[in-house]
Amino acid sequence: MEKKLFSGKNILIGILYIIGFIVLLLVLLVLYLTLTEYKPDQVTSMVIDYADINEVPTKTSFKAVSFNLGYGALGEEEDFFMDGGKKVYPDSVEVVEKNLAGILEVLKDIDADFHLLQEVDKNSKRSFSIDQQAYLEDTILGLPSFYAENYKVKFVPIPFPPMGKVDSGLVTSAKYNILEVDRISLFVPFKWPVRIANLKRSLLVTRMPVENTGQDLVLINLHLEAYDDSGGREKQTQELMALMEDEVAKGNYVIAGGDFNQSFFPLEDLPYESAEDQWEPGLLDLNLFSEEFHILRDESMTPTCRSNHIAHTAYEGRKYYYYIDGFIVSDNINVEKIEVYDQGFKFSDHNPVVLAFSLK
Structure with missing residues (x-):
């Protein structure tokens, strides 16, 4: 049979x-x-030697810029799956190249003395493996600039098509000699196995000697947790505050700038709107910071970030915006102006924030 x-x-x-x-x-x-999980030390340090030290003067006006570049891939025509959109990466390398060229022109126009940049990719599939730090060094930052990994995974398996390899982080540069650089690991709210393909966020801390004071100007570049409701972002904010207080106790000048992923204004006070299922930031807890610090906000409420649940070109006049980027400074920093530079979200899903200041 x-x-x-x-x-x-x-x-x-x-x-x-x-x-x-x-x-x-x-x-x-x-x-x-x-x-292959990225497991950085709690502190990774670098000391740089210069033949001549270019110290930071007091009572001189400077500009610092904080700018989340959206890894050159989140320009006006993109949405993003983690925000409720559909896309994982742009359609072509030309889109990333266009965004990077636009970002470059924005930074040239700002002409800052100190750059604190977030979401800078070095070798990531989502941005077609362009070394964005090298691109910026060659065009505007000069050498050296300093990099701290925030997201380093051999293969991110979600969504479909998968994101693949990611190497992305923070970049800081200055027109003055940075003598010490520390990558300080922040609290990781994720457990195994989610942790192994997730972000390992950090603070990029750079130190420059201040002329005739024996003190340092300490820049803290940061990008705190976004998609977490377990208190990780708040824990990371506490770690930032502890570091800032320690530096102020030493008599140093301290500027922390970056993407806090927390609103600088109560959400109900902002002239923005939200869509159904849109990601919503918590409120930056002002009570965490003592009177020795100043949380700086552009009172015009020009947004620093947009929602990526749809492309910006599809907003049709709607205001799906946030104010989550900015600076916190110590009391010995004389703040001259804080302003959001409105680039219309053409080249990134964030606007740069510009701080004009001097050292008292």
């Missing part, structure tokens, strides 16, 4: 083989990501 090739039993066995193969692939993927 001839056997039936497609009997119920054979079909069931075939299905079990397929399920087993998929499970095996998932196990191997988790094993690979576990073995």
Whole structure:
């Protein structure tokens, strides 16, 4: 009697083989990501030697800029799956190149003395493996600039198509000699196995000697947790505050700038709107910061960030915006002006924030 090739039993066995193969692939993927997980030290330090030290003068006007570049891939035509959109990365490398060229022109127009940049990719699939730090060094930052990893994963398996390899972080540069650089690891709110393909955020701390004072100007570049409701972002803010207080106790001048992923204004006070299921930031807790510090806000409420649930070109006059980027400074910093530079979200999903200041 001839056997039936497609009997119920054979079909069931075939299905079990397929399920087993998929499970095996998932196990191997988790094993690979576990073995290659980025596990930075709590503090990674670098000391730089210069033949001549260019110290920062007091009572001189400077400009610092904080700018989340959206890894050159979140210009006006993009949405993003984590914000409720559909896309993982742009359609072509030309889109990233266009955004980087626009970002460059914005930074040239601002002409800052100190750059604190976030979401700078070095070798990531989502931005077509362009080394954005090198691009910026060659065009505007000069050498050296300093990089701290925030997101370093061999293969991010979500969504579909998967994000793939990511190497992204913070970049700081200055027109004065940075003598010490520390990458300080922040609290990681994620547990295994979610942790192995997730961000490992940090503070990029740079120090420059201040002329005739024996003190340092300390810049703290940051990008705090976004998609977390477990209190991780608040814990990271507390860690930032502790570091700032320690530096002020030493008599140093302290400027922290970056993407806080927390609103600088109560949400109900802002002239923006929200869509259904749109990501919503918490409020930056002003009570965490003592009277020795000043949280700086552009009272015009020009937004610093947009929602990526749809492309900006599809907003049709709607205001799906946030104010989550900015600066906190110590009392020995004389603040001359704080202003959001409105680039219309053409080249990034963030606007730069510009601080004009001097050292008392």
